[in-house]
Amino acid sequence: MPVGGKKQSPVAVELEEAVVVSKISGREWDVSGAWNRMFESRVLTDYSYSKGLGKIAQLDGGESLEYCYGCGKCVPVCPVDLVSEYGPRKIHRKVQTGVDLFSSDELWKCTTCGNCLRVCPKGVNMIEIMPAVREVAVGDGKVPDELQGIFEKTFRYGNALGENPRRRHAWTKGASVPIRVLSSDPTPADVLFYVEDYWSYHPRGQQAAQAFSRILTRLGVDFAILGAEEKTVGDSQRLAGEKGLFDALVEDVTATLGKYEFQRIVTPDPHAFNALVKEYPKRGFTYDVLHYTQLLSPQIEKMNFVNSIDKKVTFHDPCYLGRHNGEYDAPRKLLKAIPGIDLVEMGRCKENSYCCGGGGGGMWLDGFNSNHLSERLSERRVREAATTGAEILAVCCPYEVSRFEDAAKSTGNEHLRVVDIAELLDEALGGVETV
Amino acid sequence: MKVRRIEKGGALKIVVGMRQLADLVEELEVADSGVDIDRDFVKFVSNEWDEAALEEALLIKEAVGGEVVVIALDEPDVDQTLYSAIAKGADRAVKIVGVEEGWTPTRLRAQLLSKWLKSEGDWDAFLTGVQAADDLDGQLAGLIGATLGVPHAAVVSKAEPEGSSLRITQELGGGTLSESVATGKVVLGIQAGRQAPRYAPITRIRQAMSTSTIETFDAQEIDLGPGPKVRKIYPPQSKGQATMLDGDPVEVAEKIVELIRAKGLVR
């Protein structure tokens, strides 16, 4: 068992006492407690196909669950299985044997991290299955309360935190550099900095947004933000099953983007990045989109580092930047460029990176899922980071600072600082003093 | 448009009164008039007690059938509230138009809603939130009951169908509950629903927006007669009277006791 913590023990379905009766001789064997104790046989035909796998298979996106042939490759790579019982194979089996996924708590545990799809020979695609089944559940009102609140806030305010939309760019005040808001100065910009929710409103995210703005200013990038007009791109809400909300957001976001001229969109949020690269084009809206690490990494030469950060640093790959969109190098290049940093990798990194638990709506389901997991995925990940001996856990997804900082506290790893790469870069470039 | 009464044993026609309130996510400011908040830049949301009333109405309809009608004054962002109600299962939505902009005193609101209720006639129960953040009088349901001469119950936490009547549970304070059965028409001020308000999927809200229409009803001239008038609205004033007590817990406890004595609160 890698890295501390424990798996939640499975619920035993076996009979405590079992007697097997021969149909021929009538002889009875008491097999209670035997290592090879026999269980009541499960006859698959006892269960309804049309209410189980069949019902999922006919959903748009739900087709692939029944492709599973039980090889089991997906289970050991599933981050949720490490703290519970999960993975497509187990879900497939449960549905096959009568569990109604539409109303089961199991439906909300998958973070759509994509690690199972990477190894599945049959292409069982949880990234499509989960949103499809969840959409039906949401339509039937079977949605966890925490998540319902997030959907309502997102619909009402355009951000998942339920914050005042007019205060979306309040963070710019502390940036120490001028930041152009397109609504007040709509001249064309090279880079549209799509700040997204957590960099806009979360106090630690705001610090990263300020740091990133200082870096852009130092590099002489012509950038601007949407300010109060910005709404979340909505990818995690989509994956959590609120497709209607996502469609509404696509309409609003693209209408706003249509008002302004810019060359490319740069966002710190891998979830926004994912949607803008993969989902918006499906609806006819294509933009040139970069994750902020992709904008910065080719410009390392131009960076004038004045401080050295003499620390051992480990890096957590965001699922939606790495596994989902294949970008593993840009963040590492940036970290390696910072003078003094000793970058150490965790056992699970790059393609096999562990999930922070925040994807696919998991960000908003910690309370709901706590009944079913032995610990949070973020806690498991922080333990892993701590065993590398790192003093800093570097991240480049706005969900992660808050998740990992909480986890560092709850696992007694307060010494591990959780810092966004943008903040590390800014510190090495001299912080507020050099702009 | 009028919808015929659904003829079915025990089916009830329930009207839910909803109202819009300034969203507290905003920083409220007093308008220049000094007697209202500045409404220009404020977002409006529906009153949470009204949402509980709607949930209760929908539960009744699910149990015995019938019809749920939501009604509101034409207040900012009210359409979103009405369409969400339809998305959740309400059958009709009505908006009373022609009301003067700004804050509507509860007495006026009660008269306007009563006019519609009178003209509609064939409803069985009127449910609305027992209170609202901007409700000076806190008596909407009571006033409507009195105006129409229909029995009224306040602080209702359950309204369950029983034949063609409603069994009503009220909170009487101090943890005491009372149960009664309302036969015939009734007006209820809802404190809480039997369950948390359900979720209206956005797809369904959008569907409601494109497929259903909100009926309108013209506000009628109303003479309220004498009554209280708002003279001034102002944010709570901080008096700066907090005193921090230093020292270890025992010292602090002694100081607190001294203070309580000095103020004559205990002898």
Ligand code: SF4
């Ligand atoms: S997507 Fe990730 S969390 Fe979901 S089942 Fe696959 S491996 Fe597990």
Ligand code: SF4
């Ligand atoms: S890897 Fe694919 S085929 Fe194999 S058990 Fe998992 S879901 Fe089934």
